[in-house]
Amino acid sequence: MRRKHTVCYICLDPLENYTPDEIEYDHIYNYADGHPQELSNFAPVHASSEPNKANCHKSKGKKSPVEYREELRILKALKAITGLKDLCPKAVPSVYSITPRFDTITINGTALPLYNQRVGGKDNHYFFHEVETKFIENDDEIQLRPLEPKILPLVFNLKRSVQLLPTLGRLDAESKTIKVFDGQHKAVAQIVGNNRPTIPCIVFVHPSVPELRVVIYEAHTDFVQQRYKKSHIDAKLADIYRQRIEAYRKQVGDPNARFTEGDILKGESKAETRKFLMASIIAEINLDRSFVRDFAAEDRQSQKRKPILWQSLERLVGKFCKLDAISKYSDDPDNYRSDEVDNLCFLLDQIEALGIKDKWSADNADSQLHKLCRTYFYKTAFNRWIDVLAEALKFALEQRNGAKIYEPLCFQKAFPGDTKARFIQIMRKLFDHPLWVQEPIQDEIAKANQDIVVGNIFKRENLDYIYLTKL
Numbered sequence: 001m002r003r004k005h006t007v008c009y010i011c012l013d014p015l016e017n018y019t020p021d022e023i024e025y026d027h028i029y030n031y032a033d034g035h036p037q038e039l040s041n042f043a044p045v046h047a048s049s050e051p052n053k054a055n056c057h058k059s060k061g062k063k064s065p066v067e068y069r070e071e072l073r074i075l076k077a078l079k080a081i082t083g084l085k086d087l088c089p090k091a092v093p094s095v096y097s098i099t100p101r102f103d104t105i106t107i108n109g110t111a112l113p114l115y116n117q118r119v120g121g122k123d124n125h126y127f128f129h130e131v132e133t134k135f136i137e138n139d140d141e142i143q144l145r146p147l148e149p150k151i152l153p154l155v156f157n158l159k160r161s162v163q164l165l166p167t168l169g170r171l172d173a174e175s176k177t178i179k180v181f182d183g184q185h186k187a188v189a190q191i192v193g194n195n196r197p198t199i200p201c202i203v204f205v206h207p208s209v210p211e212l213r214v215v216i217y218e219a220h221t222d223f224v225q226q227r228y229k230k231s232h233i234d235a236k237l238a239d240i241y242r243q244r245i246e247a248y249r250k251q252v253g254d255p256n257a258r259f260t261e262g263d264i265l266k267g268e269s270k271a272e273t274r275k276f277l278m279a280s281i282i283a284e285i286n287l288d289r290s291f292v293r294d295f296a297a298e299d300r301q302s303q304k305r306k307p308i309l310w311q312s313l314e315r316l317v318g319k320f321c322k323l324d325a326i327s328k329y330s331d332d333p334d335n336y337r338s339d340e341v342d343n344l345c346f347l348l349d350q351i352e353a354l355g356i357k358d359k360w361s362a363d364n365a366d367s368q369l370h371k372l373c374r375t376y377f378y379k380t381a382f383n384r385w386i387d388v389l390a391e392a393l394k395f396a397l398e399q400r401n402g403a404k405i406y407e408p409l410c411f412q413k414a415f416p417g418d419t420k421a422r423f424i425q426i427m428r429k430l431f432d433h434p435l436w437v438q439e440p441i442q443d444e445i446a447k448a449n450q451d452i453v454v455g456n457i458f459k460r461e462n463l464d465y466i467y468l469t470k471l
């Protein structure tokens, strides 16, 4: 097999000087994805354990060689460029003519409709075209920014997704070239990642550069669209997840068909799966309770009105719920998804009753009770007591059951009454711990910017799972 390969499939460096046990034969495409177990699907890669020799087999991790080779190629290509100007250093001047009525432009042999945005009595003509890369260059007068690190994920994104917005350019009357002044990242991503010979562009015809500069400056500062709020993203993800379930059921021809989360989230990474399940659990909570709407702050602004940060909410869900896709069917009695939401809602009810109700009062922010509530929910404090609480509840249940619990606490049959009573006891001890009401400690917690600082306060004040579960 060696004879036809002389270089490593991944890094393309020679295999000479590598002994047979320093070379691995990898599936170029994953066998698991249905690719054949044939000789042609195997390729040699460096796999030396010597420190000064390559181990491409190890560094590719779980990726297939073909994926990892492409990633290396892109990284290498990007390393060599600082912007579109390096890929398209000097545009070939375009040959073009415009009809007297300004409704058609014929450019480099293609006739295209011209559009006009008339603003303040002035014409602004433009056209849309897939422009060959040889005809474009970076606009040094307007586009000054170098490539940003976000280019890398964009390259990978555009390898599997459609590009929604075109690049923007202008046809310069003097040089007759198309100069790209906005969307160079997209252009670079398409050229490097997809080897595209053309770039989708909106091109303005002979615009005034100083005016364009002002418009672009304003667009990137004053009128920048608000980033999506985390809560909106969660809602969106939950929607997508629900739609996927519907689509799956449609496909199998039964509106109530059972499914596994693996079916629905097939192909998603672990991190994406986590996000989908997190979002769907939060959406389920919202059907049963107003806790999230009432107490979780969606942005900095609403932190004054609501005690819990969105990221803390997500942390809580992540602590108590299972965020891996379940392989059991949706109607399997051992699939505890709906019990899980009930159990989590029970915990949220207690947090509300013991920590928020009659305490949180945004209109009376100087009150002692408000300050107490604020202290519970400072990010660092909340992060720590969530951990201590999870530990205590689990410990109590394990003692009661006489068996270890391996799954997240809420992922089990709905808590029976006596378990609930025990949990309430533990949670009351948590919120009634003397440390919360001491002003010096409140101030210490308010200033803490790392979880470990509050962790040390808890240690010093004996707030741990032993204290919480002591009868």
Ligand SMILES: [Zn+2]
Pocket (backbone or CB within 6 Å): 008, 009, 010, 011, 012, 013, 045, 046, 054, 055, 056
């Ligand atoms: Zn190699």
